[in-house]
Amino acid sequence: MAETRRSLPSRIWRAIPPGIRAPLGVVSAVIALVWVVLCLIGPQITPHDPLAQNLPLYQPPGVDTLLGTDELGRDVFSRILAGAQVTVGLALLLVVMSMVVGSVLGVVAGFFGRWVDEAIMRFTDLVMAFPTVILAMVTAAALGASLFNAVLAALIVSWPPYARVVRSMVLSLRHQEYVASGRLLGFSPLKSIGVDILPNVAGPTLVMASADIGTAALLLSGLSFLGLGAKPPSPEWGAMVSSAVRHFDKWWMGVFPGLAILTVVICFNFLGDALRDYFDPKGATR
Amino acid sequence: MSAEPVIQARDIVVEYPGHPPLRAVDGVSFDLYPGEVVGLVGESGCGKSTMARVLTGLLKPTAGEVSYLGQPLRPLGIGGRAPELTGIQMVFQDPGSSLNPRRRVGKQIQDGIDTAAKRMACLGQRLSRDDPAPIDPAEWLVRVGMQASDVRRFPHSLSGGQRQRVATARALAARPSVLIGDEPISALDASTQAKVAHLMGKLAVSQGACLLFISHDLSVVRLIADRIMVMYRGRIVERGPTAEIWSEPRHPYTKALLGAIPVPDGAGKLPAVADPGVAYPLEEADRTG
Numbered sequence: 001m002a003e004t005r006r007s008l009p010s011r012i013w014r015a016i017p018p019g020i021r022a023p024l025g026v027v028s029a030v031i032a033l034v035w036v037v038l039c040l041i042g043p044q045i046t047p048h049d050p051l052a053q054n055l056p057l058y059q060p061p062g063v064d065t066l067l068g069t070d071e072l073g074r075d076v077f078s079r080i081l082a083g084a085q086v087t088v089g090l091a092l093l094l095v096v097m098s099m100v101v102g103s104v105l106g107v108v109a110g111f112f113g114r115w116v117d118e119a120i121m122r123f124t125d126l127v128m129a130f131p132t133v134i135l136a137m138v139t140a141a142a143l144g145a146s147l148f149n150a151v152l153a154a155l156i157v158s159w160p161p162y163a164r165v166v167r168s169m170v171l172s173l174r175h176q177e178y179v180a181s182g183r184l185l186g187f188s189p190l191k192s193i194g195v196d197i198l199p200n201v202a203g204p205t206l207v208m209a210s211a212d213i214g215t216a217a218l219l220l221s222g223l224s225f226l227g228l229g230a231k232p233p234s235p236e237w238g239a240m241v242s243s244a245v246r247h248f249d250k251w252w253m254g255v256f257p258g259l260a261i262l263t264v265v266i267c268f269n270f271l272g273d274a275l276r277d278y279f280d281p282k283g284a285t286r
Numbered sequence: 287m288s289a290e291p292v293i294q295a296r297d298i299v300v301e302y303p304g305h306p307p308l309r310a311v312d313g314v315s316f317d318l319y320p321g322e323v324v325g326l327v328g329e330s331g332c333g334k335s336t337m338a339r340v341l342t343g344l345l346k347p348t349a350g351e352v353s354y355l356g357q358p359l360r361p362l363g364i365g366g367r368a369p370e371l372t373g374i375q376m377v378f379q380d381p382g383s384s385l386n387p388r389r390r391v392g393k394q395i396q397d398g399i400d401t402a403a404k405r406m407a408c409l410g411q412r413l414s415r416d417d418p419a420p421i422d423p424a425e426w427l428v429r430v431g432m433q434a435s436d437v438r439r440f441p442h443s444l445s446g447g448q449r450q451r452v453a454t455a456r457a458l459a460a461r462p463s464v465l466i467g468d469e470p471i472s473a474l475d476a477s478t479q480a481k482v483a484h485l486m487g488k489l490a491v492s493q494g495a496c497l498l499f500i501s502h503d504l505s506v507v508r509l510i511a512d513r514i515m516v517m518y519r520g521r522i523v524e525r526g527p528t529a530e531i532w533s534e535p536r537h538p539y540t541k542a543l544l545g546a547i548p549v550p551d552g553a554g555k556l557p558a559v560a561d562p563g564v565a566y567p568l569e570e571a572d573r574t575g
Binding site for chain 1 (some may be wrong): 296342344362364365366367369370371372374375376380381382383384385387388389394397398400401405406453457460546
């Protein structure tokens with residue numbers, strides 16, 4: 001991503017001494033992996049039903065209810081486990097979709113150039129000119145509050161960086177001699193893209209995507225927090241924090257979903273930065 | 287030179303936009319015939335590489351026309367190149383980017399073989415084991431002086447010379463009727479240069495193709511070329527059989543180029559450098575008399 005758009009976790013990463021970045025990257029990868037696994041099996045291993053309102057209200061963290069209960073008597077721990085599927089799962093889906101949309105547009109713009117490039121890139125600039133969160137909010141509000149619309153809104157704001165990065169990589173690749181050789185050998189544009197271009201942009205794009213998962217989770221929970229995403233009783237983390245705000249003295253209701261969001265955001269970002277350092281050792285000190 | 291020319295370049299002019307526009311190639315005409323090795327020499331910036339791009343159709347000339355096998359050559363556009371035009375192949379300058387870093391060497395040579403198969407299919411023919419050109423990437427590697435087992439390797443594990451050998455194999459596997467080498471050896475060390483140049487010349491001619499070998503280095507071109515064209519500021523200023531150009535240059539610029547070749551006489555004499563301040567005449571030297 002462009003230097004000016006570097007996220008907060010990325011800036012924190014730059015401040016960490018290079019010597020401990022690699023082990024930190026491994027730790028982040030492990031935590032990120034735990035979240036991905038929970039996203040698959042979370043709903044099956046909850047100690048309580050995440051939607052059932054059958055426990056005492058406002059129970060502080062204890063033995064039976066590990067992280068306490070909320071205002072409707074639901075187990076916070078179970079809701080966080082089940083919510084991994086919503087928040088992390090949708091974040092993964094969102095990142096994959098933005099990567100696909102952005103890469104397709106970026107490859108087409110970079111490869112075909114001329115007016116195709118102009119049209120796509122001006123449109124990209126147009127979307128990027130709006131502040132991300134505000135545009136997502138406006139879109140989600142206009143479409144109506146639902147999880148599906150929140151993902152759609154988030155997709156609309158999160159593909160442009162991919163389009164730009166992929167386009168710039170394709171532009172430089174297009175003038176590589178092996179691409180010209182392929183064209184002289186009679187490769188069709190599709191084969192040229194598939195064989196000579198895509199495999200060479202895939203690595204950096206995937207690294208960018210992995211660093212983006214945290215941001216995507218934050219954006220989705222942010223929309224849910226504002227009431228533009230997940231609807232009650234869905235155990236979405238942002239929505240959980242949102243309802244906890246009204247019960248500030250019952251700190252466990254908001255702190256634990258908040259911590260879940262924090263670890264996802266930080267770990268996926270650190271993982272992305274660690275991968276970037278690994279694939280591009282020259283850039284690590286920048 | 288009784289055969290029909292493979293490539294005819296007529297009054298090629300290439301201008302790059304700017305104020306004023308830069309005229310990189312200024313009215314160049316020549317013919318290339320099957321089975322010959324032609325050297326195109328000149329200093330950097332004289333328009334040699336631009337000329338190569340025009341001949342392959344990668345660049346559309348501002349004026350003039352290139353014919354390939356008697357037909358006007360359509361420049362490469364957005365779409366793919368028609369099979370009948372894949373008989374024009376090129377080996378590029380930079381060994382670092384002449385091969386796709388993500389694909390095994392064997393696959394990339396296979397691309398060349400597939401290209402030949404496709405073109406022959408258009409003519410109703412098929413590749414055969416009895417052809418003079420191999421139809422197996424491993425055989426191609428052996429032919430260019432590498433190991434058959436190298437098909438499994440990736441370009442990054444090859445040296446610059448080996449990569450240019452692979453690039454040559456890929457280009458020749460397409461069974462071109464003209465192979466253009468755009469400074470294919472300039473990034474290689476001196477001993478490898480001569481070997482790769484010899485290899486390109488030998489293999490191209492053995493397939494009945496024409497090799498246009500572009501270089502700034504007359505001393506290497508002399509080893510393989512049947513005839514030489516000297517390019518200066520976008521024009522061909524002298525052309526003729528290699529031996530004659532070498533022993534009896536007529537154009538002052540050719541003389542300066544020859545003078546710039548270091549002599550290994552142990553005297554440690556620095557080569558005479560062509561003075562950039564000197565404007566040599568742009569008219570082609572008359573070699574008829």
